[in-house]
Amino acid sequence: MAAIKKVLVAGASGYLGRYAVKEFKERGYHVRALVRDPEKIKTLGAHGEPAIQDMIDEIVIGDVTNPESIKGICKGIDIVFSALGLTAPHPEHTSNDVDYLGNKRILDQALNEKVSRFISSVRLK
Numbered sequence: 001m002a003a004i005k006k007v008l009v010a011g012a013s014g015y016l017g018r019y020a021v022k023e024f025k026e027r028g029y030h031v032r033a034l035v036r037d038p039e040k041i042k043t044l045g046a047h048g049e050p051a052i053q054d055m056i057d058e059i060v061i062g063d064v065t066n067p068e069s070i071k072g073i074c075k076g077i078d079i080v081f082s083a084l085g086l087t088a089p090h091p092e093h094t095s096n097d098v099d100y101l102g103n104k105r106i107l108d109q110a111l112n113e114k115v116s117r118f119i120s121s122v123r124l125k
């Protein structure tokens with residue numbers, strides 16, 4: 001029997017991320033989710049996106065602007081699907097901090113861990 005594939009969904013609490021979690025789970029993946037606020041995923045999203053708490057196998061609570069909080073996040077992962085990004089102005093961070101540097105921090109770890117595929121909803125320069 002083939003081993004169950006493990007996916008990391010970053011930005012799992014967002015619009016795109018929630019649908020990605022649901023789809024991966026339905027396709028039989030083991031889902032690790034990166035979220036900042038675990039409370040958020042217990043309920044539907046603002047536009048009716050699914051509540052995903054029960055679809056997640058592992059949760060990592062972290063913020064990509066804090067490298068320590070996402071250390072080791074790609075360990076044992078086969079695929080990364082990143083839907084993280086700033087979609088509204090933030091008082092402290094820019095899109096460069098989150099969309100670019102945040103995704104790059106995950107990408108660098110994915111490369112070290114020999115993750116086979118990295119999918120991002122934002123274009124990395």
Ligand SMILES: NC(=O)c1ccc[n+]([C@@H]2O[C@H](COP(=O)([O-])OP(=O)(O)OC[C@H]3O[C@@H](n4cnc5c(N)ncnc54)[C@H](OP(=O)(O)O)[C@@H]3O)[C@@H](O)[C@H]2O)c1
Pocket residue numbers: 010011012013014015016017035036037040062063064065083084085086087098099102121122
């Ligand atoms: N929606 C679309 O149709 C679409 C199409 C093409 C590209 N995109 C791009 O895809 C990305 C996601 O879009 P979306 O509509 O799903 O946006 P969204 O609902 O605002 O989701 C953004 C996600 O990123 C997370 N995030 C933000 N800052 C973070 C940080 N510092 N550390 C960890 N996570 C952080 C958010 O977490 P919190 O929930 O904690 O805020 C949330 O899970 C955006 O960059 C957007 O431009 C979206």
